[in-house]
Structure formats: C-alpha cells, structure tokens
Amino acid sequence: MEQDERRKFLQGLVALGGGAAILPGLVEAAQSTKLKGPLSAKILKRESAKNDPFVDSVMEVEITGANGKQTISVTGTEYTDTVIRRNWATIANDNNASVIAIKTTARKVDSGHEEITVTVTANGKTTTNTRTMAIPANRVSGEGMSDEELVEKFLAPKLGGVK
Numbered sequence: 001m002e003q004d005e006r007r008k009f010l011q012g013l014v015a016l017g018g019g020a021a022i023l024p025g026l027v028e029a030a031q032s033t034k035l036k037g038p039l040s041a042k043i044l045k046r047e048s049a050k051n052d053p054f055v056d057s058v059m060e061v062e063i064t065g066a067n068g069k070q071t072i073s074v075t076g077t078e079y080t081d082t083v084i085r086r087n088w089a090t091i092a093n094d095n096n097a098s099v100i101a102i103k104t105t106a107r108k109v110d111s112g113h114e115e116i117t118v119t120v121t122a123n124g125k126t127t128t129n130t131r132t133m134a135i136p137a138n139r140v141s142g143e144g145m146s147d148e149e150l151v152e153k154f155l156a157p158k159l160g161g162v163k
Helices: 005-015 146-155
Strands: 040-051 054-065 068-080 082-095 099-110 114-120 125-134
Touching: 040 146
Parallel strands: none
Antiparallel strands: 040 054, 054 068, 068 082, 082 099, 099 114, 114 125
C-alpha cells in the first residue's frame, strides 16, 4: 500500500473506531505494509459495550490487495462527560509488527470550541499535538450503520472509492 493510501486508510479506520483524529505523521511512524491495489475492505468483527460513562469497542477489518491480505484490529475506550471527552485506541496489524497507540482528549473551552490533544505512540516514538478547534455541528459517527455502510462511508473514499 502506498504511503498516501495507508494514511487515508488509517484515518478512516480510526474514524470507524470512534471518530478519533489522527496526526498526519501517524502513518510515517507506522510500519509499512506491502499490499498493492486495488484494495478492498471487509469488517470481520465489530462490537461495542456501554458502561456509562465508558464505551468499549473492538473492530477487525480485513484489507485485501492484489498480492494478499492483512487484518487490522482496533480496540478503544471512550469516556464522555459534560466537559471532557477522552478516547484511547490501539491499532495493530495481524502479526502485531506494527502497533499504534492513540490517546485523544477534548476539553470544552467554550460553547463553540474544544482544546484537543492527541498523543500517538508508534515504533517507540511518541508525539503530542494540541489544537483549539470549533466543535462540529455533527460529530462523525458510525452508530446505527451496517458494516457495508461503514465501509462505504469511511473506507471506500479513503481508498480511492474501492470497496
């Protein structure tokens, strides 16, 4: 998979796993895979359990390329209250050669803005970035969507429209 395709795919994958943001440098920190296009994605497992104020999620996605397959697993926990939203996610490939840990904290600054801090650990390197951003009117969510709809909405556009 080319660098841009990996970046787009991982951004889509994390969006599926809870809407967490990924820094542009994330894919550069991740180990390269050798899948070649055309690429397709299939959700193998998707589970979520709510225990207020926490939501735990697990997702496995199989990516098939012209030269093989790879399974990517995302496990995550989200905590939300009236002032703060936290996400912890781990992304791993099927042989655990590449494991990426992401922690996102969004703290409400005022009625229209959040201060978002994202910490990414990959390949022994940790980076942290903080930004103040406008709160979107509609947060990205896959709630209520089928597996096929999730692939179509989040992954297919990131992989150049390939399903």
